[in-house]
Structures are given as structure tokens and as C-alpha cells.
Amino acid sequence: MDHYQVIVIGAGIGGLSAAAYLTKAGIKTLVVEQTPFPGGRCYSRVINGAEYDIGALYVGDRAPEILQTVFGINCAFKSYRMGVKIGDSFVSVPFDRRTLRELHGSGVTWGDILCFLRRTPNLFRQSYFDRHRSVGEALDSLTSNEVIRQMGYVLFGVSGISPYSLPSSYLRMSGDTAGTRIGNPVHILGGNKHLADSLVTFISAHGGHLSFREKVKRxxxxxxRAYSVVTDKGQYRADYVISNADIRTTILQLSRPGPWDDPYLREVNSLKRPLALVCVFLTFEPSFDLPNEFGAFFMPGDSPGKEFQTLNAGQFPERSTFCLQVPTNLERRTVENHRATLQFYHPRGSVAPQALKQQVHKVMTTGLEQLFPGLSGRVISYTVYDPSRYEQEFGLKPFVFGASPALNQRRFSPQTSVPNLFCVGDSVLPERPSVPQAMESGILGAQKALKRMKMTRDRRASCQE
Known part of the structure; x- marks a missing residue:
């Protein structure tokens, strides 16, 4: 069988980042990906003749920074604002003076704004996070103003987990988990595929191997120790394995039976998945006027407690919170029709097709009209992907990128209890949202693998002496 120093399972952004880091260090690496495309949910696909980003609607500015500083890759991007519809106007991030003016224009008094600003230094204090365990609790303690709270609930609720179940460390401004930089979104010019494709090119240029349409079985x-990887096309010998399949799949499916102790298995098995998404890929008339410099818009639904309670009970809420990403608003010179990706949460479990159809209709009519009056009538076409269709056609589960574990669940170290098996991606350190989390997780996993290789070499050299 072919022998590689490292086999990377999955060509998502975490797996590609790990492979790029390893090949840069001269390590013989193979990446095995079950779908025809790299990037996982951070990629672009053609749907009904138009190209859409299928996931990862938030790509933080840390992502192109990593490409440049770690790999020397220049990736063209454009910063933009994200707007939350509050009443009849938008309140937007990145958080700056404009945000403060928008809050005031939405009815927040300057007194409430100043009170909120005076309390934000708490985000630098560890004791604050010891007292307030969830994002929801932390936001409630920062302000009693419902507009500010609603904005925070929406921005952090897009993880697919209720703000009251999301660890408060997402708000931390210092320490090991700092740097989420949730307010600095960027659009990769030409679509998310360019980010993944640039990593693929880098890996190939540095002697790495990639195999697509090949599914790992065991x-x-x-x-x-991990000895080999079995796929639907053969078997590969591996000195080390880095898995970008989610940690539940890696430990509970690909690695069973394996040398795992019961406490570790129970902890992995207890991981809660975030809610899956319904994705609607739509086009609308280019003449429809959208605010300049905005790439994404959020429409709040029911209160977060009520919405997530209803979703977790297996039903759609009365009003779904949704996000509308319109990258063509940032590349207007090349627009024939606006292309947008709309996402809202699917209830836990299965729902009747008629219930899904009714909720999509509600979002695409009443919801869009509340977001932008007149927009629903300017939609040219749209295609609905529920979680089942999304997974069937894309080979991926439609979860929000970089979703945190449950409130009481720690993030796992990339190093598993098997010395030469590592996991990267969701539920794995570091604590970040979206694409930057995946990239940094991949790099951290690669660094730990390289450190383990060095320890093994040093031990062998010492024995020979």
C-alpha cells in the first residue's frame, strides 16, 4: 500500500490548512476528500446556472490574514458591513461610531448607549466570564436596552445555538480565546471557492497529494496507534492521521473499534450538534437598491429563547430569524442579476414537507418584505435546499461554520488520546467563529503533529546513541 507521513481526512478549510502547513514543512501528505470539491461549506457551487457560496456566510478578516502571513498567499477581499433590521432601520457592524448613531436612530437613548459602553470593559476580565457562563447572560448584564440586546442575540444566535447555550467566551476580548473579531467580515472577491482553491494550489505546488471523490471508511x-486509512478505493499506510471530519464522526464511526477509554467516548458522544439550516439560493433584479458597503442582512424572528425552544421541539417558529447574504452588492460592476443566499434554521429532527413549504413561503414573502419593502416582488427565481437535499447533493451537513459546543462542553484539543491521531475543525480548539476557527484549528493540529514527529525522531536518535 502507498505510504504517507500524514494522511488528512477531508478537504474542508481545516484539513486544507493543516495539509498546507505540513507540505510547507516538507512532509509527504495525502488529502482524501469524498466530494468532488475542496473547501467543504466554504466553497461556491453552480445552482441553476448561477454561482453561489453554499455556506460560511461569515468569513472574518483573520482568514485572508492567515493566508498571507502563514502561506504567503494573496487573496483579494473586500470588507463590508452586516446589518440587523431593528424597527424600520438597520444597526450594523463592525462596531464603530456609525453603529452608535444607528442605535440612537433606532430609539436607543444616548444614556443607554453610554451605560453600555461603560460596561464593555468587563469583556476583558476573567471574573466576568466566571459569573456569566452564556453569551445571553453576559449580554443581559451589559445592557437592559432591548434594542442592543436584540442586536447581540441575532449576531451570536447565527451559530445555530441559542445565545443562552453559547459559551460566554465568544465575547471575551483578552486571553487564550480572544480574537473572535465577530465585527470584521470580509467577502472573498469572486466567491469563497478562491480561498479553498488557493490552498489546494499551494499544497500541490509543495509536493502534496489530493484525492477527490474518495470516501474514507475506517x-x-x-x-x-493509527496505522492505516481504508477508503472505498484502497488502503494507505499512515505515520500520522489528521481528520477534518467532525470529531463525532472521527471517533464514533471511523475509529470504532479503537483504543479509546470510556470517559473520552462518553464526552465525544455527549457533544450536541447545532441546528441545521435551510438554504435558499435566489436571484433578484439588479436594479433593486441595497445599502452600499453591506454584504449581509439579518432579520430577527421570535425572541431567541422562544425561537430556539420551538426549533429544538421539532417545529418551525412563528417568525424565523434569517440571514440574507448578497455578495453581488459588493461587486456591482459584474452583476447581471443579484445572487443571494438566504439561511434560516431547520427544526431538530424531521418535519413534514408541507411545513417546510409554508415556512419558506413565509420567509420569502413576509420576511423579505419586512427586511426590504418591495424585495419579494423583485425575486426572479429561488431554489430551496433543506438539510436532506443539501447533504445529498453537496456531501455535507448544513451546519453553521465553527459552531461552538454546548455551554457545558469544552472544546477538544486537536491531539486525541491516540498519539498519532489529530482532529481539526468544529468542536476543536481554538475558540473562534467560522472560517478563521477552521484555519487556525488546522494549523494548530499540524503544529502538534510536527511536534510529535520531532519527539519521535529525538527519542529514536537518543536510543541509537
């Missing part, structure tokens, strides 16, 4: 263990 990880074989020998003497309590």
Missing part, C-alpha cells in the same frame, strides 16, 4: 489501529 481508520485501522495497530498497537494503540
Amino acid at each position: 481508520i485501522i489501529f495497530k498497537d494503540s
Whole structure:
């Protein structure tokens, strides 16, 4: 069988980042991906003749920064604002003076704004996060103003987890989990595929190997170490394995039976998945006037407590919170029709097709009209992907990128209890949202693998002496 120093399972952004880091260090690396495309949810696909970003609607400015500083890759991007519809106007981030003026224009008094600003230094204090365990609790303690709270609930609720179940460390401004920089979104010019494709090119240029349309079946263990990887096309010998499949799949499916102790298995098995998404890919007339410099818009639905309670009970809420990403608003010179991706949450479990159809109709009519009066009548076409269709056609589950574990669940280290098996991606350190989390997780996993390789070499050299 072919022998590689490292086999990376999955060509998502985490897997590609790990492989790029390893090949840069001269490590013989193979990336195995079950779909025909790299990037996972951070990629672009053609749907009904038009190209759309299928996920990862938030790409933080840390992503192109990593490409440049770590890999020397220049990736063209454009910063933009995200707007939350509050009443008849938008309140937008990145958080700056404009945000303050928009809050005041939405009915927030300057006194409430100043009170909120005076309390934000708490985000630098560890004791604050010891007292307030969830994002919801932390936001409630920062302000009693419902407009400010609603804005925070929407921005952090897009993780697919209720703000009251999302660890408060998402708000932290210092320490090991700092740097989320939720307010600095960027659009990769030409679509998210350019980010993934640039990593693929880098890996190939540095001697790495990539195999697409090849599904991993099992990880074989020998003497309590990962020994080989079995796919639907063959078997590969591996000195080290880095898995970008989610940690539940890696440990509970690909690695069973494996040398895992019961406490570790129970902890992995207890991981809660975020809510899946309904994705609507739509086009609308280019003449429809959208605010300049905006790339994404959020329409709040029911209160977060009520909405997530209803969703977790297996039903759609009365009003779904949704996000409308319109990258063509940032590249207007090349626009024939506006292309947008609309996402809202699917209830946990399965729902009747008629219930889904009714909720889509409600969002595409009443919801869009509340977001932008007149927009629903300017829609040319749209295509609905529920979680089942999304997974069937894209080979991926439509979860929000970089979703945090449950409130009481720690993020896992990339290093598993098997010395030569590492996991990267969702539910794995570091604590970040979206694409930057995936990239940094991949790099961290690669660094730990390289450190383990060095330890092994040093130990062998010492034995020979």
C-alpha cells in the first residue's frame, strides 16, 4: 500500500490548512476528500446556472490574514458591513461610531448607549466570564436596552445555538480565546471557492497529494496507534492521521473499534450538534437598491429563547430569524442579476414537507418584505435546499461554520488520546467563529503533529546513541 507521513481526512478549510502547513514543512501528505470539491461549506457551487457560496456566510478578516502571513498567499477581499433590521432601520457592524448613531436612530437613548459602553470593559476580565457562563447572560448584564440586546442575540444566535447555550467566551476580548473579531467580515472577491482553491494550489505546488471523490471508511489501529486509512478505493499506510471530519464522526464511526477509554467516548458522544439550516439560493433584479458597503442582512424572528425552544421541539417558529447574504452588492460592476443566499434554521429532527413549504413561503414573502419593502416582488427565481437535499447533493451537513459546543462542553484539543491521531475543525480548539476557527484549528493540529514527529525522531536518535 502507498505510504504517507500524514494522511488528512477531508478537504474542508481545516484539513486544507493543516495539509498546507505540513507540505510547507516538507512532509509527504495525502488529502482524501469524498466530494468532488475542496473547501467543504466554504466553497461556491453552480445552482441553476448561477454561482453561489453554499455556506460560511461569515468569513472574518483573520482568514485572508492567515493566508498571507502563514502561506504567503494573496487573496483579494473586500470588507463590508452586516446589518440587523431593528424597527424600520438597520444597526450594523463592525462596531464603530456609525453603529452608535444607528442605535440612537433606532430609539436607543444616548444614556443607554453610554451605560453600555461603560460596561464593555468587563469583556476583558476573567471574573466576568466566571459569573456569566452564556453569551445571553453576559449580554443581559451589559445592557437592559432591548434594542442592543436584540442586536447581540441575532449576531451570536447565527451559530445555530441559542445565545443562552453559547459559551460566554465568544465575547471575551483578552486571553487564550480572544480574537473572535465577530465585527470584521470580509467577502472573498469572486466567491469563497478562491480561498479553498488557493490552498489546494499551494499544497500541490509543495509536493502534496489530493484525492477527490474518495470516501474514507475506517481508520485501522495497530498497537494503540493509527496505522492505516481504508477508503472505498484502497488502503494507505499512515505515520500520522489528521481528520477534518467532525470529531463525532472521527471517533464514533471511523475509529470504532479503537483504543479509546470510556470517559473520552462518553464526552465525544455527549457533544450536541447545532441546528441545521435551510438554504435558499435566489436571484433578484439588479436594479433593486441595497445599502452600499453591506454584504449581509439579518432579520430577527421570535425572541431567541422562544425561537430556539420551538426549533429544538421539532417545529418551525412563528417568525424565523434569517440571514440574507448578497455578495453581488459588493461587486456591482459584474452583476447581471443579484445572487443571494438566504439561511434560516431547520427544526431538530424531521418535519413534514408541507411545513417546510409554508415556512419558506413565509420567509420569502413576509420576511423579505419586512427586511426590504418591495424585495419579494423583485425575486426572479429561488431554489430551496433543506438539510436532506443539501447533504445529498453537496456531501455535507448544513451546519453553521465553527459552531461552538454546548455551554457545558469544552472544546477538544486537536491531539486525541491516540498519539498519532489529530482532529481539526468544529468542536476543536481554538475558540473562534467560522472560517478563521477552521484555519487556525488546522494549523494548530499540524503544529502538534510536527511536534510529535520531532519527539519521535529525538527519542529514536537518543536510543541509537
